[in-house]
Amino acid sequence: MRCLLIDDDIPTVEALLRIVNWSDHGVGETMTAYNIQDAQRLFEAARPDIIVCDIEMPRGSGLDMIKWVREREYDGGFIFFTCHESFEFASTAISYNADAYLVKPIDKTKLEAALRKAVDALKQNRMLDEYSKLGMTWIKNKEWVERNFWRDILTEAISPRTDLIQWEIRKRELPLTVEGAYGLFLVGVPRSQLEGHWDSSIFQYALSNLGSEVLFRQVNHDRVIPYQTESAFYNAMIVEGPFDAEQLRDIGERLIALCAQYLKCTITCYISETVAISELSRTREQLELLDASNIIFRGKVHFQKDPFHYDTTDRYALDMDRFALLFVQKEKIQIVNGLKKELERLTEQNKLDPATLHSIREDFLQVVYSMLLRNHIQAHRLFADETILQLAQQADSSVFDFMKWAQAITDKTIDSIREALKSEGVVDKAKRFIHEHYKQELSREDVAAHVYLTADYLAKVFKAETGLAIKEYLNECRINAAKQLLLESKSSISEIALETGFDTLSYFSTVFKKMTGETPNAYRSKHKPLQ
Template identity: 30%
Template sequence: MYRLLIVDDDIHVVEGITFDLDLEKLGISELYTAFNVRQAKEVFQRHPVDILLCDIEMPQGSGLELLAWVNEHYPQTETVFVTSHADFRYAKEAIELGSLDYLLKPVLVSDLERAIGKATGKIHQTSEANHYHRLWIRHHPLIIESFWLDLLHRTIPSNPVAVKEKMAERNLPYTDRTTFLPVIVSVQRWHKELSPRDVKIMEYALRKCAEEIIVGSDSKAAIVPLDRGRLLLVFALGEGDIAVPEELERHCETYIDCCRRYFYCDLCCYIGKVVQAHEIPEMYENLAALEYNNVAFDNKVFLWQGIARTDGQVRLPDMNLWSTMLKSGAKERILNEAADYLDRLTKTGGMDLQALRQFQMNFLQMAYFVLSLRGIQAHQLFSDRKSTDLSILATRSVTDMMALVHHTVDKAIAQTEAAAKTNGVVEDVKKYIALNLGLDEMSRDVIAAQVFLNPDYLSRIFKKETGFSISDYVLQERIRVAKELLSKTDMPVSGVAITVGYSNFSHFTKIFKKYTESNPMEYRHLMQAMGASAPES
């Protein structure tokens, strides 16, 4: 619905127009009247006005003066002049001021309604256009983001013609002369334990911080979220813009420092070189490879220019010497050797992902070999969650690799020392057997896995210490506990069988009789007859 203001110094004209108009038909919800320019301005200041129907020549100011004021203060209002003067000068000025129509008195009702209908139509069209414009403004960053993602994923072919067509199709603010500078921002690690929801919140904070510190007032720059704490920043450059402005490096350094202090993370920025839009995927892949191979540096800005390439061949440390140190428990020497080697490789430019992986494989092979000599099963010893996580993350950086080295050496030496204490190992095995007699599976391999020892090695030291094989000891313990339960409790025989690890009742009965010369019920009756003073030995 629309609001109409009629301005004319002739009260009869105002009343006549008011009487003749079918307000409901025209969609007019509010009708205001004024008899001079001053009154008209007061109406505007009190009420919103969509359509102004105005005379030109009036005392205390003309309609043309009023229209000039309306254009300045209420430009959304549409104006129709109704005048007695067919003066070309008036008509020309009215058109220049943006009057929608110019009608001569006496005006036919049909002409007046047509002019008002024309005004309401234009208002509707403008309102709809403004609505879509607002939507476009709101979603334009998403359109740009979608364009760059489609280009990176090769949904848009990487050729100038296809890229140009998609830019025009999506109405992107770039020209044929626009070049682009890509920057990858990549989180290396979080310094706090974060839930998936917390990570999303922190990634949003990192993006907003990048908008403020790195992008700043550059309205043509795009920020594209990638994955796992990674962002792609694309700066659009015009002719004469500096390829890699020093201030961009400074902004990235400031951003890194801010994120490190306030968002509990280490990250790096990788600045590419200026390319055409269709060259962005290749430049992005180059930067991603640089990011992928950065295992040596934290919180640093990298420039694509002048990056040295390694040939993939690195000299690995003498693992025979390291194995000797691990056998002797020289923990600090191994840790110092590892730190020195990784530091030297970093300083000489030979440190990349491949080199770090080679180091990890050789180091673990050495550690597992030493453990195997002690009868310790490394795959069991390092099957816990922490060991697995550290091993997975180790090739992410030198820092993470040293965390794995510390963990592996600590655990290997501790277990080696424990295995060297035969009495301690045997006691641990006995405790495990006592606590788990109800398990169906109580094999030598299962028990050896609990103390991280090779089954053959464990069998040798267990028999040497106790005089029994592991299987004989388990059997004796099962019979001993079964006799206790039969003589001192009313537990059903089937329950006793299950308690000591026999789910098959007949098999339990057969084994029990073999070692006691009576079946379980006979043994219970015998013990009751004797007063159950003590179990039979």
């Protein structure tokens, strides 16, 4: 599908392109326009499936755009966003069949929900058109329509207002009422459990089918809604109230056992109180927060009304002196095993709550930073690796995620300290970096960053081994390359100066004469072989 983004504010357009993973919504091509006139030209050249448009623009409003496209029988999705909430704008947008009306600053979750709603509506309309051509009835899509209704309820793509929900029920011709009471049966699995073992889409399909069969005794039930966040996979299953809580507990325990047996993963089940349909989205958020705070009670069934109970009478403090000594001794295995045993002991004593796990992480980092500072290694450069950044984001989620992060941090820290202590290896690495990048603008800070050292410390080590400052070595490398070009190429002196990394011809000539005793022209005339 093709999407057209329209806003006179260029940074907003760039942000929209960046924050949304468009391919996840089936959008393979995005077009951008910064005024209505350009948008109309793009529309006529390649009609988009979805339009995301600002309302207030100086050279024609978003309302002008939706009127213009609807007059041309455009049936695609249309999402508005604006800085100011206005009943007049909203009512006009609705009259032209807009899919959503969002207020800036754009919330990623709400934008993706609106986008998903627009895409689903578009697919549904096109499917229904195709069915009508084939003489098929709308009833064949009932399950698909109802599943999307519940997804829209849970994500607030449908506003949690009773009147709007009732309107959607009537519009979609669903056998539901807003007066009914519902419960949420949420199944959660941390992403970290599945890395390297499952394709995410296959896993979600398997988990939702297993949950559907256990809870509803039917595969692919329309009230089983799979979705995912940055840290977990979820299945939200809507059950009608009133329900038997103990019966749901038994179902949850059976589902946990089946997932362990067949999917080789540990799921956790959360069961809400019965609520009105308009409260389901807020209930989903509350259960997700409950899951995020669950450090040691995974693989069980939990009711929303029963909070986790931790023993926090005595606050735990990491023995930082002990771990600092292990880092000095470079005992990787003892560091990781020591942390693991501490976490296991706290878990057994029911003392490992989220705050305690976070405090252990901060104390451990303090030990690491102290060791890096002592060895003149810059932590922010050392830990800029994408894998470590991702592990750090998940470290507070569970003991498993914490240990993965601690292992990576420990390995990186001790390996870097060992490298730093081998001054020969560091200098050789710095030399190689200079030889590979001498044509670029290069500072001693750039070289130091490559070997994870401070610039002052590397300069000291480099001078001690080579007898040259880093800048002197860089110039020597550049002049050697220039000498070869003077003899082997027909390039001008100024071209050679730029090609070997010098900013100006005068500075190149000054350095060249200082190092060779001759000007570049004289060197070429004297040493270039006769043709």
